[in-house]
Amino acid sequence: MSVTENLNDTLKSLPKGITLVAVSKFHPNESILEAYKAGQRVFGESRVQELIEKQKTLPSDIQWHFIGHLQTNKVKQIIPFVALIHSIDSVRLLSEIDKEAKRIGRVIPCLLQIHVAQEETKFGFSPEECLNLFASGTYIDFRNVKLKGLMGMASLTENASQIRSEFNCLKQCFDQVKQTYFPSDASFRELSMGMSNDYPIAIEEGSTMVRIGSLIFGERVY
Numbered sequence: 001m002s003v004t005e006n007l008n009d010t011l012k013s014l015p016k017g018i019t020l021v022a023v024s025k026f027h028p029n030e031s032i033l034e035a036y037k038a039g040q041r042v043f044g045e046s047r048v049q050e051l052i053e054k055q056k057t058l059p060s061d062i063q064w065h066f067i068g069h070l071q072t073n074k075v076k077q078i079i080p081f082v083a084l085i086h087s088i089d090s091v092r093l094l095s096e097i098d099k100e101a102k103r104i105g106r107v108i109p110c111l112l113q114i115h116v117a118q119e120e121t122k123f124g125f126s127p128e129e130c131l132n133l134f135a136s137g138t139y140i141d142f143r144n145v146k147l148k149g150l151m152g153m154a155s156l157t158e159n160a161s162q163i164r165s166e167f168n169c170l171k172q173c174f175d176q177v178k179q180t181y182f183p184s185d186a187s188f189r190e191l192s193m194g195m196s197n198d199y200p201i202a203i204e205e206g207s208t209m210v211r212i213g214s215l216i217f218g219e220r221v222y
């Protein structure tokens, strides 16, 4: 199956209104261009250096989403062009993005990453830390950051009910933040959850944005 066929099959499987982020990390420019020619414009990358290289050579109307762990010392490099950062996992990172965005007069759309999986290694705020952050109001001072929602990953497991309950936990956290802090802000609306192996469950649990890599581009060669 070609990238184009995989992309079209994936798009067909998504209900209307769900944004597809085609996760192109570790895949070459040719594969990205094939998806681009088939109409895809939103791509996700998880490493700064790789993203910079790709952004320089690929079409300028691609919307690049950053989905991996972002070190504060690398923020500056992606601020001029990044369309959405999914992976805000500390207030320090938010503050750094705000500072660099201010310097060049941009407002950067961001999602807070919430840790709902059982694995210890996953980055992100716990649901409780997330609610505390919004309660503290500190995010309001970051005028050059626009918080548009939450992102999370389920555990890497075959256990569908566990995956479902983790996505459900994230959705409940989203609803609580939305109702309490953004009831009349239509732009706080994104719930980024679901990858190749679990996105149908994520959609059933309320995802608005799925991040799909291997299903479109094939297995990654590290």
Ligand SMILES: *Cc1c(COP(=O)(O)O)cnc(C)c1O
Pocket: 023, 025, 046, 067, 068, 195, 196, 197, 211, 212, 213, 214, 215
């Ligand atoms: C790599 C990655 C994906 C895509 O994973 P697939 O299993 O290839 O669909 C999604 N989200 C994040 C944060 C990733 O790092």
